[in-house]
Amino acid sequence: MIYKNLLLTEMMLPIIAGDDVKKLDDFHMQSEGISSVQLMERAGKSFVAWYEDQSFSSVIKIYVFVGSGNNGGDGLVIARLLQNDQRAIHVVCMEPIENCSEDFIFNFSRLPDSVEVVQYTDWPKEIKDDSVIVDAVLGVGVNRPLNKNYAELISFLNTLSAIKLAVDLPSGLPADHTSVGLVFQADFTLTFQFPKLSLLFPEHAEIIGKLVVLDIGISESSIHRFSQNRFYLREIDIKKHHKYFHRFSHKGDFGKVLLIGGALGKTGAINLAGHAALRTGSGLVLLAPQIPDPYKFRPIVPELMVFGEKGGFCFEEFDSVAIGPGMGLDVNFSWFRGLLDQVNLPIVLDADGINLLSKFPELIDQLPVNSILTPHFKEFERLVGKSSDHLERIQRATDFATKYNIILILKGAHTLIAMPDGRQIFNSSGNQYMATAGSGDVLTGMIASFLGQKYSPENAAICGVFHHGMAGEIASQSKYRGMIASDIINAIPETFVQLEVL
Numbered sequence: 001m002i003y004k005n006l007l008l009t010e011m012m013l014p015i016i017a018g019d020d021v022k023k024l025d026d027f028h029m030q031s032e033g034i035s036s037v038q039l040m041e042r043a044g045k046s047f048v049a050w051y052e053d054q055s056f057s058s059v060i061k062i063y064v065f066v067g068s069g070n071n072g073g074d075g076l077v078i079a080r081l082l083q084n085d086q087r088a089i090h091v092v093c094m095e096p097i098e099n100c101s102e103d104f105i106f107n108f109s110r111l112p113d114s115v116e117v118v119q120y121t122d123w124p125k126e127i128k129d130d131s132v133i134v135d136a137v138l139g140v141g142v143n144r145p146l147n148k149n150y151a152e153l154i155s156f157l158n159t160l161s162a163i164k165l166a167v168d169l170p171s172g173l174p175a176d177h178t179s180v181g182l183v184f185q186a187d188f189t190l191t192f193q194f195p196k197l198s199l200l201f202p203e204h205a206e207i208i209g210k211l212v213v214l215d216i217g218i219s220e221s222s223i224h225r226f227s228q229n230r231f232y233l234r235e236i237d238i239k240k241h242h243k244y245f246h247r248f249s250h251k252g253d254f255g256k257v258l259l260i261g262g263a264l265g266k267t268g269a270i271n272l273a274g275h276a277a278l279r280t281g282s283g284l285v286l287l288a289p290q291i292p293d294p295y296k297f298r299p300i301v302p303e304l305m306v307f308g309e310k311g312g313f314c315f316e317e318f319d320s321v322a323i324g325p326g327m328g329l330d331v332n333f334s335w336f337r338g339l340l341d342q343v344n345l346p347i348v349l350d351a352d353g354i355n356l357l358s359k360f361p362e363l364i365d366q367l368p369v370n371s372i373l374t375p376h377f378k379e380f381e382r383l384v385g386k387s388s389d390h391l392e393r394i395q396r397a398t399d400f401a402t403k404y405n406i407i408l409i410l411k412g413a414h415t416l417i418a419m420p421d422g423r424q425i426f427n428s429s430g431n432q433y434m435a436t437a438g439s440g441d442v443l444t445g446m447i448a449s450f451l452g453q454k455y456s457p458e459n460a461a462i463c464g465v466f467h468h469g470m471a472g473e474i475a476s477q478s479k480y481r482g483m484i485a486s487d488i489i490n491a492i493p494e495t496f497v498q499l500e501v502l
């Protein structure tokens, strides 16, 4: 695959398959000269370090449920490290100790006497609401539906309102695909080293709770050995995808952007995209509203200009072009085909621009190579048909990107950037408060802005998606569910400050 040619430093944290976790652990232990018990100790330590920082760390009663494998072994390390005079730790074992993994048995022998241990079959099934539950029953080793005892336990725990923490994965959740059966419903999932793929699926929102990725010291070079084509985009990755400007840079260097869209009643969409492009650093931004008399249109900020010439667009004048926000579908085929014919640089296509491709699929082939499409799930479904689950959806996104040589940004929580070489990059920034009208238009403006600043399409997509999510996080800190798309725009400059991209 082409991405193998990238330098390690240009790459992101790989998301590796559940079946490869054991191989990764073995490789890491061999190359670092550490034992599996030491690695398990690190996993437990990283969990406890996180735990002691939480507001609920003062809770006195903690119940740790342990299965027979190394996930259970992690639970035993956690129980030992959490133990102190102020806490009552209860360990509930799902299997007889002699049936458990070697590292489990070793850690079982290290439990202090003050930790109370009971077999599940003897456990009275009582937990008060003011307790913490640690689920270390099953991790990546789950390989069959839950048997009777496990299913009974998980069903019971799911009815409780105690604080629920899942170790590595909520028990019952497969690492790489959609869950079909019963799964532990966590308030927090503390996953080791990299997020397992299934933790990024919308189907599992209710069972994962807040996702935290804990570093347990496995080096990225070890993880890259087992990498397939999936990566997790984090804050530390962003700086190297940016371009930097010098003191003599002029307006032209920052690019001239054209945004086509905004039919009657929907001109707000290009207003938002245009404002976002300015806040992302564009030198000049022109809006081309699709209304009868464009020069009567008043942009929301005076820095935005209007392009209203009837003679068509002279695309050579622009450094980047985005088509679609608020454009409407009342567009004739030859006009749209004409647009795609004339433009010869990668474009951004969003919203109705994508809906038009669904209406006229014969035009997909005309998209300039490396163009960027930014559908949400519904727009994507119109384009390629229905997917039975998110796993199928991300595969279809990848197939589309590779087939047409474009970048497909599938928006949502953990937005996927599907690259034309087959890489899948999942975003870590953003939150639910961004699910508000116009938030997607803001993303379009940001990506168009980076393209106009002569970022490669790949870097424009990566920086656009990450900064957009980060701006949403910053803006929501004071607004929560009252946040609107304009708040995201106003937070864009702060993302550059926080990331030290100046």
Ligand SMILES: NC(=O)C1=CN([C@@H]2O[C@H](COP(=O)(O)OP(=O)(O)OC[C@H]3O[C@@H](n4cnc5c(N)ncnc54)[C@H](O)[C@@H]3O)[C@@H](O)[C@H]2O)[C@@H](O)CC1
Pocket (backbone or CB within 6 Å): 022, 025, 036, 037, 039, 040, 043, 067, 068, 069, 070, 071, 072, 074, 101, 137, 138, 139, 140, 141, 142, 143, 144, 145, 146, 147, 150, 167, 168, 169, 192
């Ligand atoms: N040294 C290592 O390998 C490390 C492993 N780590 C932990 O180890 C976990 C993986 O450990 P394992 O590979 O032992 O797997 P698990 O502990 O996830 O589970 C495997 C055990 O569960 C049983 N099992 C599978 N499905 C079941 C079901 N439906 N009902 C009942 N029992 C079922 C299997 O027969 C096996 O005994 C990770 O998720 C992580 O928590 C961490 O400690 C980091 C280091």
Ligand SMILES: Nc1ncnc2c1ncn2[C@@H]1O[C@H](COP(=O)(O)OP(=O)(O)O)[C@@H](O)[C@H]1O
Pocket (backbone or CB within 6 Å): 376, 411, 412, 413, 414, 415, 429, 430, 431, 432, 433, 434, 435, 436, 437, 438, 439, 440, 441, 442, 443, 468, 469
């Ligand atoms: N739960 C969420 N977590 C993170 N980002 C989200 C979440 N919900 C929505 N977003 C982001 O908000 C944007 C919404 O875009 P879109 O659906 O096109 O909105 P609109 O059509 O209103 O402009 C996308 O970039 C998406 O990734």
Ligand SMILES: [K+]
Pocket (backbone or CB within 6 Å): 071, 135, 136, 137, 138, 139, 166, 167, 168, 169, 170, 171
């Ligand atoms: K678990």
